[in-house]
Amino acid sequence: xxxxxxxxxxxxxxxxxxxxxxxxxxxxxxxxxxxxxxxxxxxxxxxxxxxxxxxxxxxxxxxxxxxxxxxxxxxxxxxxxxxxxxxxxxxxxxxxxxxxxxxxxxxxxxxxxxxxxxxxxxxxxxxxxxxxxxxxxxxxxxxxxxxxxxxxxxxxxxxxxxxxxxxxxxxxxxxxxxxxxxxxxxxxxxxxxxxxxxxxxxxxxxxxxxxxxxxxxxxxxxxxxxxxxxxxxxxxxxxxxxxxxxxxxxxxxxxxxxxxxxxxxxxxxxxxxxxxxxxxxxxxxxxxxxxxxxxxxxxxxxxxxxxxxxxxxxxxxxxxxxxxxxxxxxxxxxxxxxxxxxxxxxxxxxxxxxxxxxxxxxxxxxxxxxxxxxxxxxxxxxxxxxxxxxxxxxxxxxxxxxxxxxxxxxxxxxxxxx
Amino acid sequence: xxxxxxxxxxxxxxxxxxxxxxxxxxxxxxxxxxxxxxxxxxxxxxxxxxxxxxxxxxxxxxxxxxxxxxxxxxxxxxxxxxxxxxxxxxxxxxxxxxxxxxxxxxxxxxxxxxxxxxxxxxxxxxxxxxxxxxxxxxxxxxxxxxxxxxxxxxxxxxxxxxxxxxxxxxxxxxxxxxxxxxxxxxxxxxxxxxxxxxxxxxxxxxxxxxxxxxxxx
Numbered sequence: 014x015x016x017x018x019x020x021x022x023x024x025x026x027x028x029x030x031x032x033x034x035x036x037x038x039x040x041x042x043x044x045x046x047x048x049x050x051x052x053x054x055x056x057x058x059x060x061x062x063x064x065x066x067x068x069x070x071x072x073x074x075x076x077x078x079x080x081x082x083x084x085x086x087x088x089x090x091x092x093x094x095x096x097x098x099x100x101x102x103x104x105x106x107x108x109x110x111x112x113x114x115x116x117x118x119x120x121x122x123x124x125x126x127x128x129x130x131x132x133x134x135x136x137x138x139x140x141x142x143x144x145x146x147x148x149x150x151x152x153x154x155x156x157x158x159x160x161x162x163x164x165x166x167x168x169x170x171x172x173x174x175x176x177x178x179x180x181x182x183x184x185x186x187x188x189x190x191x192x193x194x195x196x197x198x199x200x201x202x203x204x205x206x207x208x209x210x211x212x213x214x215x216x217x218x219x220x221x222x223x224x225x226x227x228x229x230x231x232x233x234x235x236x237x238x239x240x241x242x243x244x245x246x247x248x249x250x251x252x253x254x255x256x257x258x259x260x261x262x263x264x265x266x267x268x269x270x271x272x273x274x275x276x277x278x279x280x281x282x283x284x285x286x287x288x289x290x291x292x293x294x295x296x297x298x299x300x301x302x303x304x305x306x307x308x309x310x311x312x313x314x315x316x317x318x319x320x321x322x323x324x325x326x327x328x329x330x331x332x333x334x335x336x337x338x339x340x341x342x343x344x345x346x347x348x349x350x351x352x353x354x355x356x357x358x359x360x361x362x363x364x365x366x367x368x369x370x371x372x373x374x375x376x377x378x379x380x381x382x383x384x385x386x387x388x389x390x391x392x393x394x395x396x397x398x399x400x401x402x403x404x405x406x407x408x409x410x411x412x413x414x415x416x417x418x419x420x421x422x423x424x425x426x427x428x429x430x431x
Numbered sequence: 432x433x434x435x436x437x438x439x440x441x442x443x444x445x446x447x448x449x450x451x452x453x454x455x456x457x458x459x460x461x462x463x464x465x466x467x468x469x470x471x472x473x474x475x476x477x478x479x480x481x482x483x484x485x486x487x488x489x490x491x492x493x494x495x496x497x498x499x500x501x502x503x504x505x506x507x508x509x510x511x512x513x514x515x516x517x518x519x520x521x522x523x524x525x526x527x528x529x530x531x532x533x534x535x536x537x538x539x540x541x542x543x544x545x546x547x548x549x550x551x552x553x554x555x556x557x558x559x560x561x562x563x564x565x566x567x568x569x570x571x572x573x574x575x576x577x578x579x580x581x582x583x584x585x586x587x588x589x590x591x592x593x594x595x596x597x598x599x600x601x602x603x604x605x606x607x608x609x610x611x612x613x614x615x616x617x618x619x620x621x622x623x624x625x626x627x628x629x630x631x632x633x634x635x636x637x638x639x640x641x642x643x644x645x646x647x648x
Contacts, residue, residue: 109530119528119581242533246489247496250444293627296487373580374614383614407610411580 018219037399041428042084049408052077061112064097067207090208099200104155129239134255156193159186225280228271231307291328334360368402441473478544519639520570524552526585531578541628558592578609
């Protein structure tokens with residue numbers, strides 16, 4: 014007799030939990046960290062269709078998960094969180110998506126810019142909400158352009174005495190900006206409810222979901238979305254105090270948002286993709302000054318709230334591994350990309366569960382022997398004594414389904430702890 | 432002595448000092464070309480420090496910003512174009528479909544400060560644009576960059592396009608970026624994979640015969 018989906022769910026959840034708590038599970042768990050558009054490829058639909066059609070997107074995700082049977086799946090709402098029609102309605106400038114700026118068969122790509130200018134720190138620090146609404150959003154959301162004509166939002170502090178200002182909100186172009194927000198919001202609401210019912214369905218099929226919230230390192234909020242990489246790098250030399258002040262301002266906001274999102278979703282995992290703290294992107298001294306302190310505070314606050322932070326250490330973190338040992342044991346799921354696997358195990362083995370590290374190049378182009386050989390090495394080295402979850406290095410968009418199957422089957426067979 | 436000042440101020444990322452020296456020298460009616468050459472030497476030192484792990488990407492960005500200001504200051508007084516002797520020509524670009532350029536620009540910076548003439552085609556570069564530029568410049572080295580995994584296919588197509596016009600034997604092709612590794616080199620038919628900008632410089636120097644025994648380890 015086969016196991017029921019409920020039994021399989023418990024078994025998989027237990028396996029993942031053991032690995033995160035640095036115990037030895039029955040076998041090395043395997044999951045698909047950021048399936049991204051791989052399900053579209055597997056199901057034979059264009060990435061553009063997946064971006065615009067929730068039904069097709071989640072049918073593709075379901076087909077993929079049911080076929081490959083991972084021990085956990087990456088929350089698709091964290092990969093594709095804003096559907097194409099919402100992006101189009103809002104005229105979002107910060108991303109190019111399938112069929113809109115990039116090929117219908119390619120994944121979306123972020124468009125970084127100096128959306129916040131070098132001399133705007135004071136405005137940001139003085140009133141982040143007002144700065145965001147009247148200065149920042151009109152630059153990144155096309156339909157929000159007219160919002161910059163509104164008076165400072167804090168005028169409403171005057172209550173009754175501030176009400177005459179409401180007349181600014183009825184200008185036709187301002188009203189149409191709010192309409193686009195409403196329309197885009199409805200599309201996102203529809204998408205979110207499709208994500209939720211997909212998760213429920215997967216639960217009934219026996220598959221645990223990775224995470225209930227997504228957030229960024231405070232430095233990355235400033236670098237990715239506001240100042241851009243170049244702008245923030247120059248700020249580190251020219252106005253370091255303002256950078257640190259802005260990070261202090263951002264930290265409690267994003268911590269609170271992440272905690273609220275996990276409460277709403279009921280899933281304690283918090284995915285934190287990290288970008289600008291990796292080897293090469295700054296010196297160790299800059300990492301110590303600008304990147305690590307606020308990231309550490311974020312992770313500790315999430316742990317204090319009973320959550321499981323899942324930082325994705327994209328790129329190479331080999332030279333920064335010692336910092337990560339400052340985190341409490343068995344409470345973090347660390348997703349790694351090109352960090353040296355043996356060094357990571359040696360330094361972090363007692364601190365956090367290690368996941369990822371399977372090269373996408375192999376899952377896209379290599380021979381089955383080569384795939385198994387590399388997976389074996391990861392299981393032998395990083396999987397030794399538990400605390401390891403097999404996963405891909407990064408987003409799986411272009412992986413070859415047959416090669417993925419080879420990898421999954423091998424891991425499930427060879428990864429059994431005896 | 433003054434030339435050393437500008438070189439070391441730039442190499443040491445002393446922005447206001449470097450700009451002040453350049454301004455003073457320009458006001459002192461010095462040959463603008465000499466000022467630019469000193470700044471360029473400073474950039475070479477920045478490149479060396481990056482190669483040895485003393486400097487990182489922010490230092491490259493900052494030094495580039497300082498150089499840009501010096502160049503803008505000096506430019507109106509320049510009477511002739513700089514004639515710098517170059518080791519070889521490199522055509523560089525992020526391949527079709529990929530719009531990432533951080534790695535691309537670091538490789539550009541390092542090849543440039545190491546004496547190569549770099550033709551940077553930017554992001555989302557089609558195979559035909561690579562071919563056109565190789566034909567136009569006669570470059571003997573091609574660098575294909577890509578961050579996303581979709582770049583593997585574009586790299587392969589670019590190598591094939593170069594082959595199709597009969598240029599495959601005339602150029603050496605290196606690839607790098609993101610998830611690219613030696614497995615991808617095999618798949619695309621490129622000559623080499625470089626894991627970072629220093630590797631790109633070593634490969635380019637090797638191919639142009641710059642590296643001889645005992646030199647440039």
